[in-house]
Amino acid sequence: MTDEEIVFTLCTGLAGRLYLSGKLHDMTPEQAALVADGVDLAKRWTSQLVDAIPFWPLGLPDWTAPLVASGLRGPDESLVVVWWRGTEGTELELDLPAGAVDVAYGPPADGWHVDRDGDDGPVRVQIPAGPQARVLRVRHAGLV
Secondary structure, three states: OOOHHHHHHHHHHHHEEEOOOOOOHHHOOOHHHHHHHHHHHHHHHHHHHHHOOOEEEOOOOOOOOOEEEEEEEOOEEEEEEEEEEOOEEEEEEEOOOOOEEEEOOOOOOOOOEEEEEOOOOOOEEEOOOEEEEEEEEEEOOOOO
């Protein structure tokens, strides 16, 4: 698998229930580090899953939608998984809980740009070409 395929797959598990399978022992050290980063995020979030409230920043998706976003709102932070299944680059705006936003999971130097004016404006995301996914973290305002 490519790095992007690894991240895309792990993002799906990070949306609620992470599991690993396949030939993890055949990965390069860099790929194994991507998996370890995803597992670390899942471990940090496990205790929050019980009380997390799901939300869909783009609305409930159509089965063939090229862009899907699913969030989990916890008491201190929210995680939002964004999947881009298109081939060209794209941009989107997300209405997310107030707070600072960053990429919580994805490969280093990935080309994604995430920004927000202030703590409560829309979150603008630029995604490069090709199917990709990332986990965004919102550190709730007042807790940053």
